Amino acid sequence: YCWWKPRSPPTYPGQLPIIGHSHILFKHRNDIWVYFSKVVEYISENGGFFQFRVGPHIMYVVDDPESVGIIANTCLDKPYFYNFMDDLLGNGLITLNGEMWKIHHKLLNPAFSQHVLNTYLNEMDAQAQNLVSQLTTVAKKGPVNITEFLGQFVLRTVCRTSLRLEVKDQDMIDNEYAKAIEEIEAIIIRRVLNPILHFPFLFKLTAMYKRQIKLSHNNKKLMDPIIHKRKSDLIATKRTVNDNDDSVPGKFKPALDLLLHLSDEQYVLSDDEIRAHLNTFVAASFDTTSAALQTILLVLGSYPEIQERVYNEIQDIFKNRDRLTKHDITKLVYLDAVIKEVLRMYNIVPLIARQIDTDIVLPKYTLRAGSSCIMSIYGLHRHSSWGPDAKQFKPERWLNPATLPTNPNVYAAFGIGKRMCIGKQYAMLSMKTSLVHTVRKFHISADISTLKWEYAVTLKAKAPLINLTLRS
Ligand code: HEM
DSSP states (O other): OTTTOOOOOOTTTTTTTTBTHHHHHHHTSSSSSHHHHHHHHHHHHTTSEEEETTTTTTEEEEEEEEHHHHHHHHHOOOOOGGHHHHHHHHHHHHOOOHHHHHHHHHHHHGGGSSSHHHHHHHHHHHHHHHHHHHHHHHSSSEEEEEEEHHHHHHHHHHHHHSOOOOOOGSSSSHHHHHHHHHHHHHHHHHHHOOGGGGGGHTTTTTTHHHHHHHHHHHHHHHHHHHHHHHHHHHHHTOOOOOTTSSSSSSSOOOOHHHHHHHHHOOOOOOHHHHHHHHHHHHHHHHHHHHHHHHHHHHHHHHHHHHHHHHHHHHHHHHHHHOOHHHHHHOOOOHHHHHHHHHHHHSSSSSSEEEEHHHOOEEESOOOOOOOEEEEEEEHTEEEEEOOOTTTTTTGGGGGGGGGGOOOGGOTTOOOOOOOOOOOOHHHHHHHHHHHHHHHHHHHOOGGGGGGEEEEEEEEEEESSSEEEEOOO
């Protein structure tokens, strides 16, 4: 019996009767990243599998690469706590489940194809130059927090590319939207860490709920004029959604045009669904890309020799040219390695989760249907298969593919399996474009080792100060 009985992963220390580990989450609600990082390190050092209990609900935390691959491709649905984002994201791709996710994912995928991305390059380039001009105004004023500049760059880029807004409308999604996203994320994390508030009827009694509703409502409302604007722009220029000449013909259209096309011509999307998808794209790209850019600049500022190597690569490619082409992008091999290594070591999204729908039998353990599984990207990125220097920041490791781990699941900066990030290539392109211009213009200095980190869906440095000096 003992031989064939399904084995469950060991229970993480500290479990109490009835409430399980809830008391620990609550106790660490103000320093949650300090606590989570210790937990995920402990899990890595003790076999890569543990189970937690939040009341009666079982949550597994896993960083074993083989198992993570199986789970991510077998279980496509997100667990109940992803629904805490519903007010913000509606039924967008991040929170959709089941057949609906499959259908919408297939419909929306063409909006992020290489054909469409190629049409964005000039605009990304222009926005990056604009970012650099703005940074120039604060460059001489000592250490500066550039979070808002980066946030504005990302939002304007999304407005001008995926939403196809004209220059005069590029600030329709503004700083207020960005601040609302940050506040809603803080509320979501506070709710996750207070298991009593997992019950919707109790959460609805709180002031946090009212605030979340208000902020989400304001953000959703912002999308309506944008959708109407684009519709009327398309009509005013006597183009139909079908043959808008500066986008790519056929099914490869920027996100908003594709959504309008699917709604107007194929009758497959409702207004609510269009709004939810747009909101998801804007929120997902704003939060992650601006956090990633900020961390990359902090890292470049802390490793001057790596910054100089990036600078030299850029100068060799561009000589005296100002504008980027798609061929330049493929030549930025070292910059690509630096970005990948920053996303490996300083996880922007350190944890993702799936709902376990049916029992999953893994080589060592069986995961029970009805539970959730948290996949530790933080742990995967430090897995022993990265070698003895797994915990060191070494962009060079990406230059020789032969030295990289053979199991691709150990790198999951953009998620894993079928529900991987739809905006990965878009994010890489906009990060490269902005970094090329920033590194060309400024010497960056910072000290990432002294910073504290804040976890609210994404992981960001608190009060990140950077010194920018104009290069001669
Ligand atoms: C550096 C930038 C980015 C990082 C690190 C990042 C990371 C991730 C990760 C880890 C996931 C998986 C989440 C999960 O499994 O629960 C994800 C999913 C997603 N990301 Fe990104 N992302 C980035 C940029 C973007 C951009 C620019 C967009 C714009 C559209 C975007 C849209 C999405 C969407 C819609 C999903 C859900 C995909 C699905 O479930 O089908 N992301 N992203």
